[in-house]
Amino acid sequence: MKTERYRKSLVSLAKEGVLKYISSNNLKPGDKLASEIELSRIVGVSRSTLREALAELSREGYIYKKQGKGTFVMERANFLRSGLEKFEGVTEVIRSFNYKPRTEVIKIEVGAPNEEIKDMLELSEEEMVVTFYRKRFANDKFAVYSVSSSPASLFVDGIPKCFENESMIDYFENHLKIKVNAAIAEISPFVFDENMSRKLGIKPGILFLLLKQVVVDSMGRKVIYSLDYYNSELFRFFINRKR
Amino acid sequence: MKTERYRKSLVSLAKEGVLKYISSNNLKPGDKLASEIELSRIVGVSRSTLREALAELSREGYIYKKQGKGTFVMERANFLRSGLEKFEGVTEVIRSFNYKPRTEVIKIEVGAPNEEIKDMLELSEEEMVVTFYRKRFANDKFAVYSVSSSPASLFVDGIPKCFENESMIDYFENHLKIKVNAAIAEISPFVFDENMSRKLGIKPGILFLLLKQVVVDSMGRKVIYSLDYYNSELFRFFINRKR
DNA sequence: GAGTGGTCTAGACCACGCC
DNA sequence: GCGTGGTCTAGACCACTCC
The missing domain is CATH 1.10.10.10 (Winged helix-like DNA-binding domain superfamily/Winged helix DNA-binding domain)
Structure with a gap:
């Protein structure tokens, strides 16, 4: 037995x-x-x-x-909190701050990628992508504007209308059997112009942190290219750096 | 033999x-x-x-x-370039972009630390700190404004007037025998006000990335607390993130 | 059941720091 | 010379995948 x-x-x-x-x-x-x-x-x-x-x-x-x-x-236990060096999706980040996450889908586009996306995802000619434009809220305050693109070929069950209380990452792991493994992120400061601020319903001049990421699965395939604009008034980002 | x-x-x-x-x-x-x-x-x-x-x-x-x-x-070798998850000093960062580094010391202060510094370095009462205010240039363009504080007790040979073509990190390792090991960094977007922009000799409205760091040596002692304001027009910051 | 990577062991020898 | 951590070995058994 x-x-x-x-x-x-x-x-x-x-x-x-x-x-x-x-x-x-x-x-x-x-x-x-x-x-x-x-x-x-x-x-x-x-x-x-x-x-x-x-x-x-x-x-x-x-x-x-x-x-x-x-x-x-050690003199003191350092590195208690994990930082940006650990990959997390937007939902996970919001939760880790003990905020309640909510997502509002602005639109979903299917079609030929622009040059930037094609480049970052290393797509072959004629390969289509799906792009999700979403507003993310934390305790009903505007937290993140996120634009995520993936190769259309990954969505074997058709394109989901939303991710029903699941994060995109969870959807990839649970439904598409794609094990997200790592990401290469570029981080930069950002401010939205007046026009875009109005559309997002925020007051102009707020500082954002833009996280441009290529997300890689366990086999090294590039599965998501995303631009996540984090409202710096709601989040603090740490990085544990080793020599 | x-x-x-x-x-x-x-x-x-x-x-x-x-x-x-x-x-x-x-x-x-x-x-x-x-x-x-x-x-x-x-x-x-x-x-x-x-x-x-x-x-x-x-x-x-x-x-x-x-x-x-x-x-x-693997599908492709990723992570060719190391990012913020690897600790580097300002000089090293500037060199890694193939810029020529130059440093201008604004002032050096010795005295009682303010609350923030005392907190971050976990200083005992009455412990003094040395604070270096420096402008850093890359190919003679304004690159980084940096404010670094260390416990005065570390400088056994007296306080250096500058670091003679050495980075502060090198000075710590070579002269003070302090092996820098890691850092906990907080990253945030930043803009200088008009007054400070004038002092630094930059046009106002430029976006900066502020890296607040506590630098830790191999024994876990907190040896530097620094604020480094990186001109985002000159640098791009990457992070390799693992799940 | 066969084959693969995952975990664990006991023990050998090396390189470093100190007396 | 002695004790410490650093490296390496041969081999056992487990867990997962596929037939």
Whole structure:
């Protein structure tokens, strides 16, 4: 019989073990941990597994290592909040600020792409794209103006009229079986002209952050090209940068 | 006798081996590589080492894996250019755009920090800071206005008048033996008011990107808090985002 | 069931920092 | 010389995919 039960990986159990070891031994920032060999016995895993756990804890800012000396507790846990280096869709961003997201579809276009889109998605001649123009609200305040284009060939079940409480990313993953993996984003400051401000129903002069993104799936295919204009009065964007 | 010679790590040799295998077998995007066991024999390393090499190649966008199926050549190599997720100082950023950097020091202040700086650097009471106000030029065009503060206690050799053709980061690493490791940055759009525009010698209304950063060394100490205002007409900022 | 990648182990040897 | 982290190996077993 197969007693199928949920199992965490040993590595993540080892991470918890190390953190528990640190707190139960009351280690302070700058203090030295036991050697890897000892720690592996304490935590109850092999040294390789422990080292993988230590590597993750180091990336997450809990500890640091010095070759030939030892492993030490970090001055302070940094990087608690993930930033722009982690890919999230607009819906996820709005939710992560504890705002209630709402979407208003302005229009959906199907047709030949303009040069920019064709370039960014590396489309072949005559390939069609679907472009969604949407206003996004956070707690009913205007939050993001977003223009997203995808190759029409991806929409095997026809083009959705909206994404029924789902984010576009979720739609891609759940319905189209496209696993979104990464994005290359360009970030720049932006202000809408008076005309566009009126259309979007905002007062002119508000500063926006424009995120131009090419979204890539797990096989490296370029599946979305989007322009997302974030109202800088509602959002703060962080980036965790490593040397 | 010990013939001390330069040795690359086996992992990086294995990476080269895998890339050579791909090209010499003329594998195209979407093609399947040999299994890990086979590949490890072909490349001549153990499976663990090979797997580490494959993991890096996957991060770098050359290949992708599907459990139970195999390893495949990526549709295209993405992420060729590193972006904001990699920490660089202003000088490095200017150089990476192939501009010639120049710095003009406006003033250097030593004294008690304001609340913001004290907060961000987590200073104790009565700790002093040094603040550098600098204009940075790229090919003699105004590129960045930068305000950087550090705890005065770090400057063991006295406060430098300028950084003599060195970047501040280099000065920290070479003279103060402080290994800069990471930064937490907040990015936002910005415009200078007329008064400040005049002082900086730019025409008003230019859009800037403000990068507020806390720079952290290898031990997790907060060593610099800086505000860097980048002229968006001269720079384009990219971020590689992973799911 | 066969084949693939995913996880984990025990142990060897190397390179660095310090006494 | 000794202890530390860094690298590498050979091999076991698991989970997923496809036939």
